[in-house]
Amino acid sequence: xLPYPLLTLSxxxxxxxxxGFTPGHLVLGIxxxxxxxxxxxSLRPDRPRFAKWYLLxxxxxxxxxxxxxxxxxxxxxxxxxxxxSHNPGFLTVELDIENHVAVAVLAVVLTSTPGxxxxxxxxxxxxxxxHVLDLDNEAQWRxxxxxxxxxxxxEIFA
Amino acid sequence: xxxxxxxxxxxxxxxxxxxxxxxxxxxxxxxxxxxxxPTFYERIHAPTLGTSWGIGGVMLASMIFFTVSxxxxxxxxxxxxxxxxxTTPITxxxxxxxxxxxxxAEGNGNVPDxxxxxxxxxxxxxxxxxxxx
Numbered sequence: 453x454l455p456y457p458l459l460t461l462s463x464x465x466x467x468x469x470x471x472g473f474t475p476g477h478l479v480l481g482i483x484x485x486x487x488x489x490x491x492x493x494s495l496r497p498d499r500p501r502f503a504k505w506y507l508l509x510x511x512x513x514x515x516x517x518x519x520x521x522x523x524x525x526x527x528x529x530x531x532x533x534x535x536x537s538h539n540p541g542f543l544t545v546e547l548d549i550e551n552h553v554a555v556a557v558l559a560v561v562l563t564s565t566p567g568x569x570x571x572x573x574x575x576x577x578x579x580x581x582x583h584v585l586d587l588d589n590e591a592q593w594r595x596x597x598x599x600x601x602x603x604x605x606x607e608i609f610a
Numbered sequence: 611x612x613x614x615x616x617x618x619x620x621x622x623x624x625x626x627x628x629x630x631x632x633x634x635x636x637x638x639x640x641x642x643x644x645x646x647x648p649t650f651y652e653r654i655h656a657p658t659l660g661t662s663w664g665i666g667g668v669m670l671a672s673m674i675f676f677t678v679s680x681x682x683x684x685x686x687x688x689x690x691x692x693x694x695x696x697t698t699p700i701t702x703x704x705x706x707x708x709x710x711x712x713x714x715a716e717g718n719g720n721v722p723d724x725x726x727x728x729x730x731x732x733x734x735x736x737x738x739x740x741x742x743x
Contacts, residue, residue, distance in 0.1 A: 466689060469685070469686040469688075469689055470686060470689065519662050519663060520663065523636060523659055523662060523663045526643070526655060526656070526658075526659055527636060527639045527659060529643075530639050530640075530642060530643035530646070530647070530656060530659075531639065531642075540649070540651065540652050542651075542720075542721070542722050544722065559699055559703075560695065560696060560699050563658065563698060563699035563702055563703075564658060564661065564662050564695050564698065564699070565658070565662070566640075566655055566656075566658040566659050566662060567655055567658075568655075569651070569654055569655060569658075569702065569706060570699065570702075570703065570706075571703070571706045571707065571710060572703075572706070572707055572710060581710075581722060583651045583654070583655075583706070585652060585655045
């Protein structure tokens with residue numbers, strides 16, 4: 453009946469947020485959400501399996517904090533162009549996570565953090581090519597990705 | 611009902627103005643960086659200022675303003691934030707991989723190669739290993 457309950461629920465919530473809560477829109481939203489999840493089911497994507505979903509707010513908090521920090525860092529680099537030289541460079545990181553959803557979440561996190569860009573993921577040898585705007589301390593970047601994000605993601609997605 | 615903008619309390623006006631200025635300021639800085647950074651891979655970092663806290667600041671300002679002025683919780687702006695965050699990496703990776711492909715094919719710049727895989731993989735491993743130590 454409902455192949456992706458979480459997706460259905462999010463779609464209903466989105467419909468009600470966009471249209472305002474009325475009983476009519478609740479019914480319409482449920483209809484749209486159920487048919488959309490059936491359409492999704494025929495694509496047969498991997499189901500995300502959450503092991504420790506209660507760690508999601510922690511991940512969210514860490515990411516929000518890091519985005520604020522790197523926003524300031526990148527803004528300073530841009531405004532100070534010419535005076536202080538930054539050191540852009542490529543960085544290859546080997547990942548241990550295999551779960552597709554977890555890799556996608558990591559890609560979204562690293563891309564939305566200014567200063568680091570996810571360029572290319574190779575699923576054969578599970579390496580990702582990143583471009584970093586200020587690659588002063590390569591080991592520190594590697595450590596941040598592996599220990600700060602990847603460990604947490606591996607706990608969340610079993 | 612929505613009141614005129616002048617009728618909202620001072621604390622709310624200050625918060626709205628603060629977030630609006632922070633958000634639009636970051637978007638402006640991102641645009642300046644997009645114009646002035648020297649290489650493509652550096653330029654690609656600049657607009658993410660606008661898509662992270664740029665949009666976030668404007669979103670928070672809008673949420674505070676309409677919540678205070680209409681007297682009920684307004685937070686559907688959060689959907690804009692979610693969709694911008696989730697869809698940005700797609701365009702971003704398309705552009706970046708197109709640039710990578712072109713640079714590798716033309717052999718310009720110091721772009722890491724992926725063509726001759728085993729060789730490159732060991733190079734990268736050895737390189738990073740020695741730098742870590």
